[in-house]
Amino acid sequence: MIRYITGRIFQAIPVLLILITVTFFMLRFVPGGPFTAEKAITPEVLRNLEAHYGMDKPLLNQYLSYMGNLLFHGDFGPSFKYSNRTVNEIIAQKLPVSLELGAWSLAVALFLGLSLGILASLKPNSWLDYIPSTISMVGICLPTFVLGPLLVLFCSIKMGWFNASGWFDPIDRVLPALTLGGYYAAYIARLTRGGMREVLSQDFIRTARAKGASETRVILKHSLKGGLLPVVSFLGPAVAGIISGSFVIETIFQVPGLGREFVNSAFNRDYTLVLGTVILYATLIIVFNLLVDIVQVWLNPKLKFE
Amino acid sequence: MRFLYSLSIILFFSVFITGCKNRTTNVEAGIRDQILHLGNGTEPQDLDPHTVTGVPEHHILMALFEGLVTPDPVDLHPVPGVAKNWDISEDGLLYTFHLNKNAKWSNGDPVTAEDFRLSYKRMLTPSLASEYAYMLHYVVGAKEYNLGELTDFNQVGFRAIDPHTFQVTLKQPTPFFLNLLVHPSWWPVHIPTVEKFGGLERKGTQWTRPENLVGNGPFTLKEWKFSQKIIVEKSPTYWDRDQVKLHQIHFYPIESQETEERMFRSGQLHKTNEIPLSKIDVYRRDHPELLHIDPYLGIYFYRINTTIPPLDKPKVRRALALAIDRDSLVTNVLKGGQQSALSFTPPNTAGYIPKAQLKGGSDEARKLLAEAGYPNGEGFPTVELLYNTSESHKIIAEVIQEMWSTNLNIQAELVNQEWKVYLDSQDTLSFQICRAGWIADYVDPHVFLEIFVTDGGNNDTGWSNQEYDSLLEEALAQSDQAKRYEVYQRMEKILMDELPIIPIYVYTRPYLLHPSVKGHYPTKLDNHPYKYIYLEADSSE
Numbered sequence: 102m103i104r105y106i107t108g109r110i111f112q113a114i115p116v117l118l119i120l121i122t123v124t125f126f127m128l129r130f131v132p133g134g135p136f137t138a139e140k141a142i143t144p145e146v147l148r149n150l151e152a153h154y155g156m157d158k159p160l161l162n163q164y165l166s167y168m169g170n171l172l173f174h175g176d177f178g179p180s181f182k183y184s185n186r187t188v189n190e191i192i193a194q195k196l197p198v199s200l201e202l203g204a205w206s207l208a209v210a211l212f213l214g215l216s217l218g219i220l221a222s223l224k225p226n227s228w229l230d231y232i233p234s235t236i237s238m239v240g241i242c243l244p245t246f247v248l249g250p251l252l253v254l255f256c257s258i259k260m261g262w263f264n265a266s267g268w269f270d271p272i273d274r275v276l277p278a279l280t281l282g283g284y285y286a287a288y289i290a291r292l293t294r295g296g297m298r299e300v301l302s303q304d305f306i307r308t309a310r311a312k313g314a315s316e317t318r319v320i321l322k323h324s325l326k327g328g329l330l331p332v333v334s335f336l337g338p339a340v341a342g343i344i345s346g347s348f349v350i351e352t353i354f355q356v357p358g359l360g361r362e363f364v365n366s367a368f369n370r371d372y373t374l375v376l377g378t379v380i381l382y383a384t385l386i387i388v389f390n391l392l393v394d395i396v397q398v399w400l401n402p403k404l405k406f407e
Numbered sequence: 408m409r410f411l412y413s414l415s416i417i418l419f420f421s422v423f424i425t426g427c428k429n430r431t432t433n434v435e436a437g438i439r440d441q442i443l444h445l446g447n448g449t450e451p452q453d454l455d456p457h458t459v460t461g462v463p464e465h466h467i468l469m470a471l472f473e474g475l476v477t478p479d480p481v482d483l484h485p486v487p488g489v490a491k492n493w494d495i496s497e498d499g500l501l502y503t504f505h506l507n508k509n510a511k512w513s514n515g516d517p518v519t520a521e522d523f524r525l526s527y528k529r530m531l532t533p534s535l536a537s538e539y540a541y542m543l544h545y546v547v548g549a550k551e552y553n554l555g556e557l558t559d560f561n562q563v564g565f566r567a568i569d570p571h572t573f574q575v576t577l578k579q580p581t582p583f584f585l586n587l588l589v590h591p592s593w594w595p596v597h598i599p600t601v602e603k604f605g606g607l608e609r610k611g612t613q614w615t616r617p618e619n620l621v622g623n624g625p626f627t628l629k630e631w632k633f634s635q636k637i638i639v640e641k642s643p644t645y646w647d648r649d650q651v652k653l654h655q656i657h658f659y660p661i662e663s664q665e666t667e668e669r670m671f672r673s674g675q676l677h678k679t680n681e682i683p684l685s686k687i688d689v690y691r692r693d694h695p696e697l698l699h700i701d702p703y704l705g706i707y708f709y710r711i712n713t714t715i716p717p718l719d720k721p722k723v724r725r726a727l728a729l730a731i732d733r734d735s736l737v738t739n740v741l742k743g744g745q746q747s748a749l750s751f752t753p754p755n756t757a758g759y760i761p762k763a764q765l766k767g768g769s770d771e772a773r774k775l776l777a778e779a780g781y782p783n784g785e786g787f788p789t790v791e792l793l794y795n796t797s798e799s800h801k802i803i804a805e806v807i808q809e810m811w812s813t814n815l816n817i818q819a820e821l822v823n824q825e826w827k828v829y830l831d832s833q834d835t836l837s838f839q840i841c842r843a844g845w846i847a848d849y850v851d852p853h854v855f856l857e858i859f860v861t862d863g864g865n866n867d868t869g870w871s872n873q874e875y876d877s878l879l880e881e882a883l884a885q886s887d888q889a890k891r892y893e894v895y896q897r898m899e900k901i902l903m904d905e906l907p908i909i910p911i912y913v914y915t916r917p918y919l920l921h922p923s924v925k926g927h928y929p930t931k932l933d934n935h936p937y938k939y940i941y942l943e944a945d946s947s948e
Contacts, residue, residue: 133827138460139844141834141864142538145554149536153610184453184611186633194633250669257673261430265673266666267659268635352663355670357634361662370827 106391113387117380121171124379125164128372135181135370154181167376177380178373182366188377191362196381198268199358202281202351203344205274209282210289210343214332217286218293219320222301222328233290240287249280249353266355277354281347285339289332297328326400333400337393341386432674433657438923438942441654446667446680450634450660454615456591457530460538462846462933463680465591467658470639470937471622472594475504475523475573476585480939481928483850485585489518489595489623489646490573499580499886506571509646512597513620513627520567526595528560529607536610539592542848545581545883580886583757583851589934590848597621625651625938634660652926652941671919677942678927679919684799687743687917697919700744701929705846705914706753706855707745707803709792712839713907714869717787722779724906727840728765729772730814733912736806743917748910751902752855752895759852759892763900765910769814776815784816792819793841795829800842803911833867843867846914850931852895853882859902870907 136142136150151157155166170176177188217233224230256276257265267273300306301324309323347360359378366374398404433444448463456468475493476485490504510518527546530537531553544550547564551557564576577584587593598607600621605612613619620628625647626639637658641651659676661667664683671679682690682698690698717723733747746753750761773783781787792808794800801823808819819840824832832838845865847854857863860879861871878898885891902908916933926939 131828132831137827137830137834138538139830140460140538141867143541143864145533146536146538146540149533150538153534153536179611182452183450183633184458185455185613185615186611191633250665253669253673258669261432261673264675265669266661267670267675353666355635355659355661355666357632361634365662368826 109391116387117383120383121376121380124376125167128375129160131370133370135372137370177377180371180374182369182371182374188373191374192359192377192381195357195359195362198356199344199347199360202277202347202356202358203340205278206282206285206343207340209278210285213282213286214289215293217290219297221290221294222297225298234294237287237290240283241291245280245284245349246353248283249350252276252280266353268356277350277356281343281350285343288335292331292335293328296331297324300324300327330397330400333393333396337389341382341389344385345382434674434677434921434923437677438944441652441942443653443656443924443940443942444676445656445658445678446661446670446676447658448660448680449662453611454620454628455610456594457535457537457596458610459591463660467637467639468591469624469934470626470656471620471624471628472591473624474588474594476588478589478934478936480926480936483589483930483932483934485589499582500577502575502584504573506573507646508571510623511644511646512623513642513644515644516597517570518595518623519570520573521570522595522598523573524565524567525598527565529596529601530592531563532608534608537592542587542590542592545577545579545584545587547576547578579883581883582886582888582891583849583853586849586851595623626656629655647938651938653937656937668919677921677924682917682919684743690919696922699918699920699929701916701933702931703846703914703916703933704753704756704850704931705844706748706751707844707911707914708748708751709909709911710833710841710843710868711907711909712836712869714836715839717779717781718839720779721905722775726772726776726779726815727811728906728909729767729775730769731807731810731909731911736803737912740802740806741912744915746913748913750899751908751910752852752899753913756852756855757850759895761899762896763903765903772814787817789818789820791822791839793822793824793829793832793838795826795842796823804842836867836869847932856895856898859907868907870905872901872905875901
């Protein structure tokens with residue numbers, strides 16, 4: 102297993118290097134730069150600004166010095182847009198917020214998704230199946246940018262239970278986590294139901310029931326592990342998505358997470374911040390996919406590390 | 408299983424019960440404690456008055472710093488700031504400012520003439536690369552020093568005569584000079600603080616962090632929660648502290664107008680930065696007392712690339728300009744109280760009312776197009792109309808496309824580009840017609856008319872007119888207001904005859920404001936000096 106993991110890590114390194122290189126050069130060939138503004142700046146000021154950020158040197162030199170700082174010092178450089186902050190600092194401030202939002206959302210997604218999914222699988226084609234399945238179908242179809250404002254409209258503006266937006270008190274976590282988690286819960290519910298249905302129809306479940314095992318035991322002990330397989334393979338990209346793809350949620354709820362920077366930095370041509378977030382998310386996706394593969398082997402005895 | 412469910416139900420309700428605890432909203436608590444909650448657009452780049460360029464930054468800096476003069480809350484005319492009064496020489500070239508001896512930095516240091524001199528030196532230092540340094544170029548030697556042609560700052564027209572007397576020598580009379588001084592590029596910074604954190608010539612240093620920043624404005628920086636909010640608190644050292652009634656101001660960087668509107672509705676904000684277009688009608692109908700539409704000194708217009716046929720013909724450009732029914736656009740599409748623009752400088756900019764106006768309707772437009780060789784639009788190539796990707800620009804472009812098609816029988820193709828790509832296209836003249844906007848930094852017609860000087864950085868039309876260029880110089884040299892405005896009238900006339908641009912409408916600034924906010928007046932630059940603002944529960948409520 103150790104060999105497998107080290108092997109995967111060694112595979113990831115060239116992937117990351119290629120990604121950084123491609124992103125670095127692609128950014129520079131996009132029209133407009135960090136200093137392009139509606140009120141044009143004079144050529145003299147532009148030259149001085151470029152000198153300040155080391156952009157007066159040939160592109161290849163800039164690339165080498167960026168890579169040097171990154172690899173040897175872990176330094177992502179200064180942000181172009183937020184001139185008194187470094188990219189490291191921005192990530193250090195915003196990543197924990199994204200992780201926290203992600204954790205709450207994941208908790209909501211798993212709790213709601215698994216409960217609904219299991220419930221639906223118990224008595225297929227009965228009301229106990231139709232209701233949770235309908236809820237999850239609606240959840241899948243309802244985009245977060247609709248669900249979010251709806252929740253705000255009811256819970257904050259009408260009932261006054263929560264702030265409409267912001268990330269100040271613990272209670273401010275509720276609506277964003279419900280919105281983001283709700284969306285993934287819907288998928289998880291569908292996947293759980295499918296997975297459970299498949300396992301519940303197998304011979305060993307009949308054996309367990311014949312043995313006299315209680316229904317709770319049949320479900321929790323015998324079927325859940327196998328029934329969750331499709332959920333687990335979905336979770337890898339989903340977790341990366343929950344953490345990085347929360348742009349919409351962060352905008353609707355004013356959450357100071359990294360998802361917004363991931364998108365806005367590209368619009369601002371904040372070269373260093375784009376690279377920083379790209380590298381971070383790429384690493385996250387690689388790590389989560391690896392974790393998922395490990396968990397899958399653990400859950401499914403038919404698989405082995407190779 | 409059952410245990411899990413009961414647990415979840417308990418959790419769910421406990422969350423609701425904590426939520427239900429008779430919550431006081433920001434707005435209510437704010438009225439009680441004099442804390443103003445403001446929506447403020449985007450997260451500021453920095454809080455250094457010499458290096459930032461954006462409007463959200465300006466809104467915060469207004470609380471933290473103060474220049475020689477400050478804007479009046481009602482009409483923004485310059486009133487005493489750090490300078491308690493000033494003398495202007497006969498020829499209008501020498502300004503002597505007498506500084507208020509009570510003016511202090513937030514650490515207790517007095518604000519001196521030398522602070523101003525060194526601040527302006529910093530502003531003009533080439534390696535600081537300040538984008539607004541040109542605001543100081545009206546001073547003798549300033550431009551040369553800024554471009555690195557002059558290295559001795561003593562030759563630049565700033566003199567600290569004594570700690571409380573500061574002199575500025577201008578190149579030309581520049582009658583709007585005092586109006587310039589309300590712009591952040593003219594505000595002082597605390598030299599020892601800036602020096603302590605990396606020096607005067609470096610941008611983006613740590614001196615603007617809350618624990619370090621020393622300012623001289625009515626408020627001090629208390630907290631900066633990145634991407635969440637900025638809190639400023641009443642300064643105990645500010646010279647006019649008795650006038651300041653607010654205890655704190657909280658600035659929220661909210662990029663989404665919809666989010667901001669919901670925050671306002673749930674009582675989190677006293678004032679929004681903007682309001683979604685789609686909500687204007689709703690508020691006008693249901694809550695007219697909350698909706699404010701202020702005049703805003705800015706113009707929405709189309710730039711024409713005058714270097715390519717057939718747009719190089721003034722008659723063609725005039726036909727395009729006349730074929731637009733601005734009143735219909737403003738009343739049926741924009742609905743935000745905007746004014747049709749028939750000249751480039753918005754009417755009544757510091758008392759200047761442009762006489763040269765676009766006259767004539769679609770009949771005149773058709774006639775002109777025929778005279779230019781395209782009767783009934785025949786043979787006229789499809790023109791490309793470029794705008795930056797945005798729903799509102801798109802709607803306007805579609806309406807104008809339709810008007811050109813109906814009135815002139817010519818076809819326009821709409822092209823949209825992402826913001827920076829669009830700016831790049833505009834800058835490199837890679838367009839035929841493109842949408843543009845210009846917001847004034849200070850109240851004077853000069854702000855608008857200087858744009859179209861030959862090869863000006865913001866000209867972006869390829870248009871050039873020698874008479875226009877020399878008139879601009881003449882205006883700067885003219886110290887008599889009426890005579891100067893006469894020169895601007897002549898420039899406006901040239902601009903309206905040649906039309907390298909198509910004026911469309913004069914901006915307004917719609918936003919939502921809670922009735923408890925007092926001392927807040929509609930001003931043309933969206934500047935609302937905070938020292939005059941206070942909160943008072945509405946008696947009618």
